Amino acid sequence: MSQIDELAERVERLLVRYEELQRTNALLEQQLAGMTAERDSLRSRLSAARARIDALLERLPETISAPDGGQKDAG
Secondary structure, rough: HHHHHHHHHHHHHHHHHHHHHHHHHHHHHHHHHHHHHHHHHHHHHHHHHHHHHHHHHHOOOOOOOOOOOOOOOOO
């Protein structure tokens, strides 16, 4: 096999590999976009949950009495 034929074969293999990598990259970009959207959604839900918890905490009285009148047992 001549050097030109060998070179042509290597170039063909490289082109096939390049096309495979392009397809893989496109799939990874799709997965990344999906994960990014999911992350953003989870962050939004977390923020909303924090806001609800903060609102509930504000509604709690400043001090909560213990059932025994707030005094601890001296032991």
